[in-house]
Amino acid sequence: MKPFIKQAFVVSGAALNIVGHGCAHGFPAVLFAQLKADGGPVTLTDHDTSWIASVVGVMGIVGNFISPILMTKFGRQKAHLISTVPALLGWIVFVIGNTVSAFILARLLHGLALGLRTPLAAILVAEYTEPKYRGAFLGTFAISLGLGILLSHVWGAHLTWKITAVVCSMFPLIAMTIISLSPESSSWLVSKGKFDEARKAFVWVRGNGEAEKQELEALIKAQEREQTLEHNTIKVIKKFRWKHIMRSIINTLKTVLKIFKKKEFYKPSIIAICMLIVFEFGGAHMVPAYGNLILQAVLDKKDLSDVTWQFTVIDLLRTICALLAIFLLKTFRRRTILFSSGVMTVLSLSAVSIFMYLRNAGVFAEGWMLDVVPMGLMILYTLSFCLGLVPLNWVICGEVFPLAYRSLGSTLSTSFLTPSFVVSMKTAPHLYTSIGVEGAFLVYSATLTVCLLIMYALLPETKDRTLQDIEESFKGKKSGDVETQLSLIVKENVTN
Structure with missing residues (x-):
């Protein structure tokens, strides 16, 4: 299988996730219109509709801050897989729920999925794809979002809102399958020092050409230098752990501030x-x-x-x-x-x-x-x-x-x-x-x-x-070393 096809396969998981988000974005209009037209099992007031429409943003912010923890600890692929779970649960709640509180819960779950997905999707595509294809792959997200909104409105015009929710739930399900069959990001594997696994993942998704080899080896060598710096820094920090607790706390705060100055x-x-x-x-x-x-x-x-x-x-x-x-x-x-x-x-x-x-x-x-x-x-x-x-x-x-x-x-x-x-x-x-x-x-x-x-x-x-x-x-460099900022800053602070 050609690298482009493999990259397209991986990206399709993210794209289907975005289509699902588009469906969730367009679904409230379907829900409100049908309940008001048919009388439905639930009577919605203006207060109810405003809550159902707006709670997505609240959980979206929560998901934004959980996402980097998942990405860093478990990897891009597993974090991406996790992001589909609340999306699927949200559709299930819509199907079985007949109360305002159930609708709000479903929207909270969709908001959490959105928050988890938003920081992740662009990073995932950027790390998996070749530079010459990256822009086109990332550009598909705009299409996916619009397509999801369009499909939810079209289906909602011909199906009940419960059946529409069932159909929309297919997108996170299919995305789950594709993500499960995709490898972990080689960039994340390199950042964790798993160089052999990174090489296998990189070759699977990008091929084994000379340019690809040079790109991967440059990334690995930079990470090896980082690990050396980090190892030396940890040794110094451990040596003074008990005597300089306050200084370590201050240095940590300085580190965070210096990161923002980089x-x-x-x-x-x-x-x-x-x-x-x-x-x-x-x-x-x-x-x-x-x-x-x-x-x-x-x-x-x-x-x-x-x-x-x-x-x-x-x-x-x-x-x-x-x-x-x-x-x-x-x-x-x-x-x-x-x-x-x-x-x-x-x-x-x-x-x-x-x-x-x-x-x-x-x-x-x-x-x-x-x-x-x-x-x-x-x-x-x-x-x-x-x-x-x-x-x-x-x-x-x-x-x-x-x-x-x-x-x-x-x-x-x-x-x-x-x-x-x-x-x-x-x-x-x-x-x-x-x-x-x-x-x-x-x-x-x-x-x-x-x-x-x-x-x-x-x-x-x-x-x-x-x-x-x-x-x-x-x-400001034309080429050269990858400076691992956090480790180097810690080392400089401890040395000083």
Whole structure:
């Protein structure tokens, strides 16, 4: 079996997990609609629906902080397998439950699965795949998420919500099977000093070519140097364990602070956080949730039903863009896609805002212009945002963190995702009411501009580069040693 096929097999487990997340994201709309239409076994109040919809974020944060512990202790493969368990349990609770408390429990379980999966998925794909395929594989996550939402809505329109839950539960089940048949990440095995196992896993998933051998051996040699440093550090620490307990505690705190000061840690963290903010405030969740309200204001229509076909066009474009993005990620440089997409998104949002202000001032009067121009600008915005910024959210967060801090960095950055989601979704209706959609678009444009400028200054090109090479670029080195930051810092503190 060719390495590409094996890598695709491993990635398909993560992709199916994301499809399952998309189903969970779209399922509440199916549940609420059917219960309200049929009367159902449960009567939901507005308070109930708000709780059912929002508790995912609470457990998502919990899962974000558990995930790195699982990744570090048990490995990427086992952590990935564990993340499917609460997802499957959540669907089972939906099938057998007929109370509000059961629905909330199911959503809590789905939130936990989401929190466990979010830091893990991008790291797993980045470590298993070749640099030339990494961007395309990570880009499939945007498709998987949208596909899951679409499927849950389609099935919910023709099946009962219980049967829909049964069908959706197939995704974590299939993902479990694929993950169980996949090897452990060679990067994690190397980090644990299991070099023979790492070689076998690496050859299975990446092949045995000369370039692959050099990449693996460079990683192993760097880890061997780390183990030597760590061994010497532990000996020194043990020697003074009882006499210098307070000093050890202080040194530990200094170590943590110094980790955050390391260029190879804080730069990727800032980049990932900025990327997540761009993802949220660029409209990744706001447009699907409030798109009809936005289009009603932009197109100046009296009723939501007047923008039905326009909303469908935007949804269709979003799906098409997710597919096209894979080819863009395979062909063009990351920075080229990021800043081209970012600039066009900012310009299109600003153009929509300016047009609305001018229209409200009576500058435009012709009917065709009032329909064609704003819809054209919304199409331009959708293409600009969904072709670049949406898929790159997964890609960049999966590529930039060094091996020593990959779990910690991914957790730190993704912990900003849920607050960003909550802030963007909660503030959007208030902004639309107070300053209008046109004012809100200017706020979003300014937010995106600041984040893009920060990433322009910090983000190196990552396309077709090994994770080791990317790590070296953050350190300011062109090539050379992999410095194991935590062990070296401890050694320096003890020596001093």
